[in-house]
Amino acid sequence: MKIGKNSKKMLSLTIASAGMAAVLTGCGGGEESGSEAAGSEESGSDESIVIEHAFGETVLEEAPERVATIQWGNQDTVLALDEVPVGFSAANFGPVNENGVLPWTQEKMDELEVEDPNVFQDTDGLDFEAISDSNPDVILAGYSGITQEDYDLLSEIAPVVAYPETPWTTSWRDQITLNTKGMGMEEEGEQLIADTESLIEEKTAEYEDIEGKTVAWVNFSANDLSEMHFYTPADPRVSFLNELGLENPEGLDNVIEDESAFSMTLSAENADVLDDVDIIMGYGDEALYEAVKEDPQLGQIDAIENGNVAFVDAESVVGASGTPTALSISYTIDDYLQLIDDTLNESNE
Template sequence: MTRAASTSRAPRLIALSSAALLTLGLAACSSDAPAEESTSAAGFEPIVIEHALGTTTIESKPERVATVQWANHEVPLALGVVPVGMAAANFGDDDGDGLLPWVDEKLEELGAETPVLFDETDGIDFEAVADTNPDVILAAYSGLTQEDYDTLSEIAPVVAFPETAWGTSWRDMIHLNAEAMGMADEGDALVTELEDEITEKAAAYPQLEGTSAMFLTHVDTTDLSQVSFYTSHDTRAMFFEDIGLTTPESIATATASTDLFALTQSAEQADAFSDVDLIVTYGGDELVTALEADPLLSQVPAVANGSIVNLPGTSPLGTAANPTPLSISWILDDYLELLGAAADNAK
């Protein structure tokens, strides 16, 4: 549906872009404009960022920052910048206000009103993005198509994912989005701060060190003939290594032949996961019961030993297992406690 939206709205956006450029051009030529305005960005060096969908050049320091798709707005917020528009939360939003709790808390801390929230239920709302009149659009963690990117680029410079759709680590999300804002040094400092926090808190759970873990996607307990799991390209699985867990060889091998962030495998090949000590997944007690009762999946060491962390998938707790700049600090203590208990069973 996103592609269809891209095609139908592109002509209007091009027209909007042209009108905006004409307006800006006339304003720049006005003799009434103060001289200092034309030199306000004199010290700014143009930023050139290469990514999977092209090369983006940002000629002047962005003042109005918009973000699309998941969590990109958390970078400017973490750096004290309130976006003019951002995607509404469509997963894990337990109170229905379009904001995840760590985002709500940050806006309150900054004394800021809620920005324009883009409804991305059916894809990017290009017209809503254009209406916020952004100077830059951040999407370093995203699944933008080339068509999405081209359409958004008619509005403002866009920073897309560096290599793999939905495969940008939280570090690279911060680095790229911060760089696009002209705040690379601040982004580096934020990464260091979060790394130090993770290292300090994970040290209290030595049982995690060297324990192999896989992340199952949402499991259908009525049909366990297939199992789906996140590959090492997915940020949930990447985060395991940040906290001392290791990637099973079975997952690493499966990942090596694809750029997808999730794969599905027949339960008849469950013996391939004989190197999995711990499983994280979304579900409840009924999921654990189903896995333990299944004649094939029950043989996976993590299942046999009861080393399963089953997160409530639609809650903030389950959502935050996908690490983002603001959610890491919000979830880390609870997440480590759950993982530590499961790792105890694996030993």
């Protein structure tokens, strides 16, 4: 097996009190700054900007000047267009620095000479007061897990751009589309998507052996191997693997009951759903792999028995890049593809 090593309004009392209780299980996280998947209307310089999303419709009368972002990776869209958010959420996992910033985000801020970023330390729940204090014209949350309550509270601060339909399932493309629409920079967003697609195409062409192989993202727990926790094709981790040329196994597709859910759990007794998997990916380490390999049920899975398993440390660069953003893709794609290729060519005699 292979282990990935790299690794406007002030707050009302209502908002303040609700913010204390708001807890999110998803991902959270600058200095002041100067998708069609969301079904939005065209906007010009003299037209309002309309963005449709899971909680309805957000209307901006003009392009915002002060942009705040919350939760996982949305700040990367802003930074990728050489703009600096007035505040953004800290990353809740990965190799973050003392501010809670991931390396690809920090690299871009260094390029833009951002010396004192306003990072919301909100990995345990949205910091509504800090968000309000950043005085945003818009709050971007294209990829996020905010609830209706969160959305309502945030909307008392500034207009909010939320995810299209389901929490934590926005692809990197739709994240860029939604967020750049909310910035009044839709055309620039389209170019960013095109450039990223070209990069992916260029890089994957170097790894022809990956094309058509099947992959499953499975998280195991050494403390309880009686269950298997899967990310589904709705999750950006899996959909990105598909973009790299890997396919979803038919056995696993057949047991997905809710296609909109980003994850599901199956008993280890259903290990045969992985019979047609060429490579298993997940969060873990060598010790976890050894435990899984020795399990009487899980150890019978061909990919596990043959060593075609890539467990990555969630605190590593590769581990954190599994959920891709406008900046993480270019930063990590070489290492990611190499890990997959090495794992596919691994064989335990």
